[in-house]
Amino acid sequence: MRSKIILIVLISSLAIFAQNKKEAHPNLNGISCKTCHSCDIPTKENPCIKPCPRDKMVSINQSPEEGPNVLVIDKFKSQSNIYAPVVFSHRLHAEMSGMAGGCKMCHHYNPPGQVIGCSDCHELMRKRTDVSKPDLKGAYHRQCMQCHRSWSGKVDCVSCHEPNGTNQKNKEQAITEKSSKRIHPQVITPTVLKFDTPKAGGKIVTFYHSQHIDLFGLECQSCHSNESCAKCHIKEKPASLKAKTADQKHAVCSNCHDTKSNCNMCHSSTTKEGFNHKSRTGFDNSKFHASLSCSRCHLEKTKFTGLKGDCINCHGKWTQENFDHKKTGLAFDENHSGIECAECHQEKNYSNPVCKNCHEDKSYPKNVPGKLIKKK
């Protein structure tokens, strides 16, 4: 009896946990808990979050407007008598982080579901036992100095802090007012970029920027890594940055493309067409497969050849029972609902259905064996 009760309690607690998981991470479909947590059952008290770097971690991004506008960082008020708390224009900084990684740029442990603040992980007290990560004060300053230092080279405190005793209210109001509307322009993603290169016989590289984002699913920082404010804003670039070797120029592309042996893939004497699955491979993926990510079918990373266009390659054998024909935009009438697929579809790719097996005088698409509906 006792063991039964324990079993019931255990099962119900697991059920509660499952519910909590959905509540805590509503956007997490099909992602294993073990991606971020090291134990089997993470709880609020012991989330057992894996230590950094969590490069495989799933993060979410919010728009700058969703976060707070202005934050007064006054957690150390009692500890410091030199400087007043910083009034931090959070929204403006969120706007600026657009291309450099978004929220993740500062909120580097950013679990799906919510963006968590620095103090959730970093301890308030400097004297502590866990020295694997900086304390809260260190964490704040490191985030700020990382950009501000490369931006201006200055490390003076009064850039951000007012000396203690000055009127904080005025500053807070001024910053709130200033950042209530968008200040930093939104990052514009170009559609196509044309590069003039010195390569003989292939001067032009046509780069479909939007395709790399929308079609291939790359994020800004997949290519624009380590880009701080200075990347755009410093006018005088040091000479060493301007003169790049061929390898340096190809570095961004060669992360995914073979830039050593296949020049004509990108270089051409004329403007190139963008990527089109049908014209490149012969398989038209625009009908039913447009929303899939490449890796859904091309399982091997960076290898995109060798797949056959036959449906059964991926889908197995279709029968009347396991295939919902409504998906194609055609709902059968009663007479046609029990027929084997092959009666009408004689080709392997299920295109061009025929009626002649049963009807001598009918043909598709002139006659329809049911009702045309909206594709699901």
Place this chain on the structure above:
Amino acid sequence: MANQSRRDFLKQAALVGTAVTGLSTKSKAAPKNSLSEDRMGVLVDTTVCIGCRKCEWACKTAHNLETPPLESYEDRSVFENRRRPDSKALTVVNEYQKNESEKIPINVKVQCMHCDHPACVSACIVGAFSKQENGSVIWDGDRCIGCRYCMVACPFQVPAFEFEKALKPDIKKCDFCFARTKDGQIPACTEICPVEAITYGRREDLVKAAHEKIKNYPHRYINRVFGESEVGGTSWLYLSSKEFEELEFPKLGKDPAPGVSEAIQHGIFAYFVPPVALYALLGGVMWINKNKKNDQETEI
């Protein structure tokens, strides 16, 4: 101790000296050198340090040394010259310019490394230096006779002497804020550092954390923790993005520095053999001379 007379002191020194010399063949470790597993340390991450020099100000304030106001530390022109800790500044931060493409310079804080096997402790003939259980290497002004052997022995050339003082000059060096840590506070520099480039903690934990950092960010750090094994290990440990020798860290082996100085000192004084031998030699010369004289006298 403070009111000790010179006579008492010399008596004690002679006694201690005799005892130490007598035991010297067996005692490898310096006197009072107890290495606790829980001894503390500091991990300096030179890739994080921003060169704000707040640590210099905090150090002077904590040790009642004369200091200009905090704002004046924002003057970065001091980095034009390479500085060393001295009797007026127990810690200093230097700056090393990276090459032109990387605009951010590297800042390195310098102070006593608080060796696990300190050469100053073993070189000191009156036991004014001691390695404390919490890792600090401290100096006792009441015992010091001003011989400055410590300055010669230190592989990091840290101990400084108040040459400018004619009366009662002190040896000055970072004491790991021994007075503060005794009260449960952390060292002044580690407390003020805005970016926590200097992390105070158990040495063992810091070594672990340092290697974890190197593992996680292999492009950020070179695979070496300075102080982990240099001269037998130091309480202060450093992480860097480039070779430590390029940042003017001394090139040191893994053997504790006292090994060298102790071997020489103990060699000289072992079992009073050299003094006895010297007096024996002199006595011998005298005896021979005396005999010669006698011979000459008898010849006449």
